[in-house]
Amino acid sequence: MADIAFSGPRGPKPRRRLSGRNIMIYGTLIVVALYYLVPLYVMVMTSLKGLPEIRLGNIFSPPVEATFEPWVKAWAEACTGLNCEGLQRGFWNSVRITVPSVLLSILIASINGYALANWRFKGAEFFFAVLMIGAFIPYQVMIYPMVILLRELGLYGSLTGLVLVHTVFGMPILTLLFRNYFATLPEELFKAARVDGTGFWGIYFRIMLPLSLPIFVVAVILQVTGIWNDFLFGVVYTKPEYYPMTVQLNNIVNTTTGARNTM
Amino acid sequence: MMDQTHHASETSLSIKGLQLSFGAVQVLNDVNMDIRQGEFIVLLGGSGSGKSTILNCIAGLLDVTDGQIFINGKNVTWDEPKDRGIGMVFQSYALYPQMSVRGNLAFGLKNARLPRDEIAKRIDRAAGILQIGDYLDRRPAALSGGQRQRVAIGRALVRDVDLFLFDEPLSNLDAKLRAELRVEIKRLHETLGNTMVYVTHDQIEAMTLADRIALLRDGVIQQFASPGEIYRKPVNLYVAGFIGSPSMNFISGEIADGQFRFHDRAISLDGYDGHPRDGAAILGVRPEHTGFQADGPESGIQATVELQEHMGAESVIYLRLDGQRFALRTPDDTHYPEGTRLNLSFDIARASLFDPQSELRL
Ligand SMILES: Nc1ncnc2c1ncn2[C@@H]1O[C@H](COP(=O)(O)OP(=O)(O)O)[C@@H](O)[C@H]1O
Ligand SMILES: [Mg+2]
Numbered sequence: 001m002a003d004i005a006f007s008g009p010r011g012p013k014p015r016r017r018l019s020g021r022n023i024m025i026y027g028t029l030i031v032v033a034l035y036y037l038v039p040l041y042v043m044v045m046t047s048l049k050g051l052p053e054i055r056l057g058n059i060f061s062p063p064v065e066a067t068f069e070p071w072v073k074a075w076a077e078a079c080t081g082l083n084c085e086g087l088q089r090g091f092w093n094s095v096r097i098t099v100p101s102v103l104l105s106i107l108i109a110s111i112n113g114y115a116l117a118n119w120r121f122k123g124a125e126f127f128f129a130v131l132m133i134g135a136f137i138p139y140q141v142m143i144y145p146m147v148i149l150l151r152e153l154g155l156y157g158s159l160t161g162l163v164l165v166h167t168v169f170g171m172p173i174l175t176l177l178f179r180n181y182f183a184t185l186p187e188e189l190f191k192a193a194r195v196d197g198t199g200f201w202g203i204y205f206r207i208m209l210p211l212s213l214p215i216f217v218v219a220v221i222l223q224v225t226g227i228w229n230d231f232l233f234g235v236v237y238t239k240p241e242y243y244p245m246t247v248q249l250n251n252i253v254n255t256t257t258g259a260r261n262t263m
Numbered sequence: 264m265m266d267q268t269h270h271a272s273e274t275s276l277s278i279k280g281l282q283l284s285f286g287a288v289q290v291l292n293d294v295n296m297d298i299r300q301g302e303f304i305v306l307l308g309g310s311g312s313g314k315s316t317i318l319n320c321i322a323g324l325l326d327v328t329d330g331q332i333f334i335n336g337k338n339v340t341w342d343e344p345k346d347r348g349i350g351m352v353f354q355s356y357a358l359y360p361q362m363s364v365r366g367n368l369a370f371g372l373k374n375a376r377l378p379r380d381e382i383a384k385r386i387d388r389a390a391g392i393l394q395i396g397d398y399l400d401r402r403p404a405a406l407s408g409g410q411r412q413r414v415a416i417g418r419a420l421v422r423d424v425d426l427f428l429f430d431e432p433l434s435n436l437d438a439k440l441r442a443e444l445r446v447e448i449k450r451l452h453e454t455l456g457n458t459m460v461y462v463t464h465d466q467i468e469a470m471t472l473a474d475r476i477a478l479l480r481d482g483v484i485q486q487f488a489s490p491g492e493i494y495r496k497p498v499n500l501y502v503a504g505f506i507g508s509p510s511m512n513f514i515s516g517e518i519a520d521g522q523f524r525f526h527d528r529a530i531s532l533d534g535y536d537g538h539p540r541d542g543a544a545i546l547g548v549r550p551e552h553t554g555f556q557a558d559g560p561e562s563g564i565q566a567t568v569e570l571q572e573h574m575g576a577e578s579v580i581y582l583r584l585d586g587q588r589f590a591l592r593t594p595d596d597t598h599y600p601e602g603t604r605l606n607l608s609f610d611i612a613r614a615s616l617f618d619p620q621s622e623l624r625l
Contacts, residue, residue, distance in 0.1 A: 188430075194344045197371055
């Protein structure tokens with residue numbers, strides 16, 4: 001078909017830049033952003049100062065004499081107990097915990113959600129109900145049973161064990177997230193794919209995945225922040241050489257300045 | 264009439280004793296159909312009557328609770344959709360948004376591991392028939408509704424199957440496009456000569472497309488017959504009221520001495536196509552089978568004009584007859600003001616009588 005020339009008004013839709021509404025919205029956003037950025041600013045500035053300058057207490061002022069020495073010290077030399085390798089070990093432990101935990105939990109949860117939303121298998125409702133009950137049990141209750149479970153599996157104190165724990169505890173909420181997202185995709189698309197001869201995995205990888213990037217991004221953000229910042233599971237299920245950075249940082253602070261006691 | 268249009272008389276699709284329940288809710292009850300090769304079958308019914316459910320059972324997208332489905336003589340009740348030799352077209356088009364038109368058409372063929380040149384050949388053929396060749400490399404999002412539905416039909420076409428299933432394919436299109444595509448689907452059927460099962464709630468689509476219509480209500484087939492038969496001899500009150508617009512008029516009365524009597528009036532049943540018996544009955548007369556006279560005798564069937572709708576070629580007059588609404592349709596475009604008294608006459612040869620208890624046609 002030939003393109004029909006478009007006559008009439010042209011160009012982008014006119015906008016009023018400085019309407020009262022926009023000023024309100026942007027003003028509020030800027031204030032909120034600053035509120036969240038100030039602590040970060042204070043932290044970075046303080047880290048660049050020497051101890052005498054910190055003691056003066058002007059937390060908002062930039063350093064008179066910037067020094068990166070504390071950074072190097074924290075990264076490579078700080079001691080926890082007898083070990084003086086600095087935070088780098090904890091950092092790499094955190095990476096080795098977070099990456100597989102995030103990938104594994106999202107992979108399993110998305111497949112769960114897909115199966116629950118699109119393949120109404122026998123017992124699907126029951127399975128989903130059990131999973132949801134799981135979401136409401138405080139995880140502190142399950143810490144000790146989990147210790148026993150990991151010990152029986154021979155995974156207690158290992159990184160693998162901790163990855164497993166993160167995967168399991170992320171399962172209810174992630175499955176719910178994926179199930180609800182997949183349920184919003186048109187059912188007829190799924191039917192068309194079946195008529196076209198695609199099976200369970202084919203539909204998952206070739207139809208569902210490409211259409212679900214937004215929800216995968218949400219899941220990654222949720223899991224990365226949750227697992228990277230985890231302290232409790234890290235300290236309970238691993239041993240000192242595998243402690244994530246959160247745990248190690250806490251230990252360094254405790255042993256070097258005794259901060260806990262003065263707070 | 265319809266029998267001449269069949270290309271062959273062998274059975275293409277056969278449904279035997281089909282039952283389907285979702286939990287405790289029975290959606291289909293004892294559905295039986297035998298569909299000949301090359302027939303165009305329309306499943307017609309109101310929303311929720313089970314049309315899509317039947318189609319999904321034929322396609323293998325739903326597991327039946329009981330009963331059997333045969334395609335080309337083979338029992339496919341438990342076969343996968345892809346192994347049934349069907350192509351399916353959906354109301355929402357259901358094109359894969361991340362693939363180009365070509366990718367959409369090729370998807371099923373690649374899954375079936377067809378050689379590349381065969382795939383290209385089939386896409387070319389479908390593109391030619393459906394005139395979608397110009398936008399094979401576009402994404403579905405860049406197409407209009409009508410173009411998308413053509414592509415969706417193309418996806419069924421390239422599968423090169425005997426049986427096409429359509430689930431309300433035109434319902435998302437505007438009226439003009441719907442009429443155009445309806446004609447094209449009819450033409451496609453004549454070109455390809457394959458069997459089609461077509462779901463719709465639109466009686467115009469059903470009447471114009473079908474060789475035979477299966478009219479459904481609450482998961483039960485009420486009547487399975489040619490459009491003409493359904494129109495002329497509806498098996499029961501429901502079918503009679505469903506087909507036709509405006510709906511058939513119903514008058515309660517009784518039959519005696521070869522006459523239908525209501526409100527001291529009597530109409531001879533001479534020429535009635537059926538087997539009337541004495542006793543209570545309901546007379547059904549279509550608006551287009553009602554004649555009228557503006558100045559008839561006082562003794563006739565008199566009704567008062569309430570409202571007249573002019574549609575150019577014809578008009579519909581809504582009347583009040585013995586306190587009840589009565590519609591009639593006429594090519595006469597004269598305007599009859601409200602309150603005009605008209606003398607009605609019924610074409611008994613094309614009317615229907617029903618038993619008020621069983622609601623069946625007499
Ligand atoms: N997955 C389902 N679970 C429960 N009930 C369903 C399901 N799908 C359809 N139904 C019910 O089955 C009946 C028939 O549905 P359907 O075949 O889609 O009707 P339609 O004739 O409008 O296509 C409806 O009453 C609907 O509520
Ligand atoms: Mg439907």
